[in-house]
Amino acid sequence: MKVLVSVKRVVDYNVKVRVKSDGTGVETANVKMSMNPFDEISVEEAVRLREAGVATEIVVVSCGPLACQETLRTALAxxxxxxxxxxxxVELQPLAVAKLLKAVCARESPQLVLLGKQAIDDDSNQTGQMLAALMGWPQATFASKLTIADGKAQVTREVDGGLETITVKLPTIVTSDLRLNEPRYVTLPNIMKAKKKTLENLKPDALGVDVTPRMKTVKVVEPPKRKAGIKVPDAAALVAKLRNEAKVIS
Amino acid sequence: MSCLVIAEHDNKSIKVATLNTVAAAAKIGGEIHVLVAGSGSGAAAEAAGKIAGVTKVLHADAPHLADFLAENVAALVVGVAKNYTHILAPATSNGKNVTPRVAALLDMQQISEIVSVESPDTFVRPIYAGNALATVQSSDAIKVITVRTTGFDAVAATGGSGAVESVAAPADSGLSSFISREVSKSERPELTAAKIIVSGGRGMGSGDNFKILEPLADKLGAAMGASRAAVDAGFVPNDWQVGQTGKIVAPDLYIAIGISGAIQHLAGMKDSRVIVCVNKDEEAPIFSVADYGIVGDLFQVVPQIVEELKK
Incomplete structure (x- = not known):
C-alpha cells in the first residue's frame, strides 16, 4: 500500500512570534523554521506502518517555497x-493546498493520505478535510490511533468530551492528533541517507491548479496584552480578593 | 444576506456552542436559519426554533445522521447551501471536522475560528496560537465559517419563533461507519461551558494528586482541566486538555494549579475574565497573565483555599 504524507514548513513551535511593525503579518525572516509538529507525527505514523508491513512506499509532499526542501529532507530522514x-x-491557503494535493494524488494513487490535523502557523485545521472532499474519499480527523485491515482503516478520534472510533474505507484521508505517536529522533546516518533519496520538483501550473488566494489578509496585530496582576501572600488574601475585588465568587 | 448555522446538539437539546454561533450570525446580519442534523432529533429541532433571532429551522433526521459522520453531514449541508450567503458552525470537534469538507465541496476557502465580525466579508481570527490576530477579507460567494465560541456571548435560548421545516437527508455515503464512543462521565460542568475552571499541570506530580483539586472544584461548582504536560504525562484524560490544540476556554474564573504557562497553554485560556495561579516557581510565565498569584507549594495552598472558601 502506498502512503502519501503532506508536510508543511512552519515557524518552529518554540519561537515566540512577533507581529511585523507594518501589520502585514508575523516576522518569519531569520526565524527558526521546522516541520509542523502534527505533520511530523504523520510521517512517523507512515514509517511505523511500513515497519509493520502495511505500507510499501511512503511519498512525502510539501507545497510552498524552495526552502520546503529542507522539511522534505527531514521527512526523508x-x-x-x-x-x-x-x-x-504564492501564499497558499488550505483550499489551494488541497487542490495541489489532489493533483499529486491523481499521479501517485495512494491508498492512504496522512496529514497533520492543523498547522501551527495559520491554525486553520482544513486541508485534510478539504482533500477528502475533493477526492470524494472518507475522512478520519484528529486520529489518536490508526489500524489498517481488510481494505479499511479503523481510527480512534479525539473529540470533545472523549474518544470516538470509526472505520473508513480505503482510499482515505487521516489527520493526526498529538497522541497518535511520538516521533523518533532523526539520526545522522539517516540524514546522510536522506540526501540520496529522490526529491522531485513540480509547479502548480504543471499540475493545472489555480492557487490564487481567496482570502486577503487586511492586517495582523498583536492581541491585547493581559496586565500582569499581583501576587497575594496566602489563601486568605486570595479568597478575599476573589470575593471583594474581582467578585467572581460569593 | 442569510446565514445558516449548523447546530451542535445531542438530539434532545441544543448545546451552548450553537448559541454562540447564532450570536456571530446575528453580527453578520440577515435571516438566521439553523440546521439540525441528527436521528430522533425532533426535540433538538424544536429547541433550535426557540433560539433568539432564529427564523427557520431545517431539520434532517435519519439513522445515518445519528453520529454526525462528516461525509453524510457535508452532503446534506451542500444540498441547502445555495440559499445562503454565510454558513457557520461552532469550532467544536464536529464543526471542525465537517465544515472544511463543506467548503471544499462548494469551492470556497473556509474562514476558521473567527472571534469577531468586522463586516459581512471581513473577520478577525487568531493565528500562531493566538499570538497574533489576523483581520481577513473573503472574496468567496458563500462565506463558510467556523466560530470560536469564546469570542461571542451566547444569545438567549428562548424568544425565537423559527418554524421547523423538514429536509430530506441524502443517502448514506457508505464511506465511513461509526463504531463506538467513550465519553468521559462526570458530574461536573463541561469544560467549554463552565463559569469556573480548576486546571492542574505538571506540578501536580501524578494523576492521584489531582484528587487534591476535587474539593476545590466541588466547592466552586467548577469544571476540571489540565495542561498538555499533565495530559502527556498520563495524569488525566486527553479531553481535559486546555490549550492551542485542546479546548479553548474563557470562563469567569480560571484557576491554574502547578501550571507553568507555556505559550500553547496560554493560547487556550488567556481570554478568561479572572486568572488565578498557584506555583512554587515565582518566575513561571503563568504569573505574567494571572490577576492573582500565590507563590507556594500547591499541596499546602490548595487545601487552605478550600478552607477559606468554607468561611
Missing part, C-alpha cells in the same frame, strides 16, 4: 522513501 515539492512563492 525520518524514513519516507521519496519526496515531491510543489514549488510556489
Amino acid at each position: 525520518i524514513g519516507a522513501d521519496r519526496a515531491i515539492l510543489v514549488e510556489t512563492d
